[in-house]
Amino acid sequence: MANPVKIKAVVTEAVHHTGSVASYRFAPQGRVPKFHAGQFLHIALDEYHPDAQWPESRVFSIASAPSARHEELAVTISVKGRFTERIFQTLEKGSECWLKLPYGEFLFPPDRHLTLIAGGVGITPYLSLLKQMLEEKSGQGVALCYGVRSAEYYLFEDLINRCEAELPNFGKTVWCEDGSVPGEKGILNIDAIHSAAPEHSLFYLSGPPAMIRSFKNRLRDLGVEAERICVDDWE
Ligand SMILES: Cc1cc2nc3c(=O)[nH]c(=O)nc-3n(C[C@H](O)[C@H](O)[C@H](O)COP(=O)(O)OP(=O)(O)OC[C@H]3O[C@@H](n4cnc5c(N)ncnc54)[C@H](O)[C@@H]3O)c2cc1C
Numbered sequence: 001m002a003n004p005v006k007i008k009a010v011v012t013e014a015v016h017h018t019g020s021v022a023s024y025r026f027a028p029q030g031r032v033p034k035f036h037a038g039q040f041l042h043i044a045l046d047e048y049h050p051d052a053q054w055p056e057s058r059v060f061s062i063a064s065a066p067s068a069r070h071e072e073l074a075v076t077i078s079v080k081g082r083f084t085e086r087i088f089q090t091l092e093k094g095s096e097c098w099l100k101l102p103y104g105e106f107l108f109p110p111d112r113h114l115t116l117i118a119g120g121v122g123i124t125p126y127l128s129l130l131k132q133m134l135e136e137k138s139g140q141g142v143a144l145c146y147g148v149r150s151a152e153y154y155l156f157e158d159l160i161n162r163c164e165a166e167l168p169n170f171g172k173t174v175w176c177e178d179g180s181v182p183g184e185k186g187i188l189n190i191d192a193i194h195s196a197a198p199e200h201s202l203f204y205l206s207g208p209p210a211m212i213r214s215f216k217n218r219l220r221d222l223g224v225e226a227e228r229i230c231v232d233d234w235e
Contacts (some may be wrong), residue, residue, distance in 0.1 A: 008099075
């Protein structure tokens with residue numbers, strides 16, 4: 001795994017999807033180390049001086065493709081508390097910030113079937129993988145199970161549709177609480193997801209902590225070995 005590197009970055013695009021969720025693209029101003037889909041970075045808003053301490057920062061999944069790292073890095077952020085509110089209110093096109101990467105062990109083996117379960121903004125650690133799979137025209141078996149509150153929260157529809165159209169072994173099911181997105185109505189159903197998965201699929205869980213806890217317990221009750229359950233723990 002590459003050693004984490006600190007890089008200044010300029011925001012090239014800021015998109016507010018809702019009143020509390022936004023995506024940012026950054027143009028890195030230095031050498032970006034190799035990273036893997038599923039890894040995360042730190043964002044600091046205050047100036048970093050190499051002879052001083054790293055400023056206050058928070059961590060976010062890298063949402064851009066690993067191959068694009070010299071041109072762009074991307075994240076999607078949901079406002080949670082003080083720091084994410086500051087990001088949401090202050091980062092705009094042209095803003096400078098500092099990034100530190102790569103980190104994390106939420107990785108996707110290329111030779112296994114993957115069942116990717118995302119609750120809301122928990123979709124973010126999968127975006128890099130989906131972009132990489134499109135570039136590689138990957139034949140890997142992937143089932144994306146995405147739970148959203150309503151159509152307003154259904155992010156990255158174009159990317160997901162492209163995966164469905166262009167990848168031979170990619171499938172998606174969207175669970176939408178108010179039924180405003182085509183698919184299943186209601187919240188993610190772990191029993192249905194489990195019964196649709198091939199025998200040796202790896203289950204990836206990303207989303208609210210309560211969802212992760214209950215899905216992990218239920219998968220274990222259903223006989224899924226701990227080694228086949230991978231969790232992106234945001235707590
Ligand atoms: C691996 C990983 C990937 C993630 N990916 C994403 C993502 O892609 N998108 C997304 O929206 N969220 C993501 N998160 C969650 C995100 O990091 C939190 O929502 C964010 O840290 C909230 O910060 P906050 O200050 O706004 O919220 P708060 O709830 O106020 O603070 C969150 C935590 O920050 C720490 N903290 C508080 N004050 C300080 C301080 N002064 N200095 C240092 N630490 C402090 C505390 O541990 C606190 O519990 C991820 C988290 C992890 C662990």
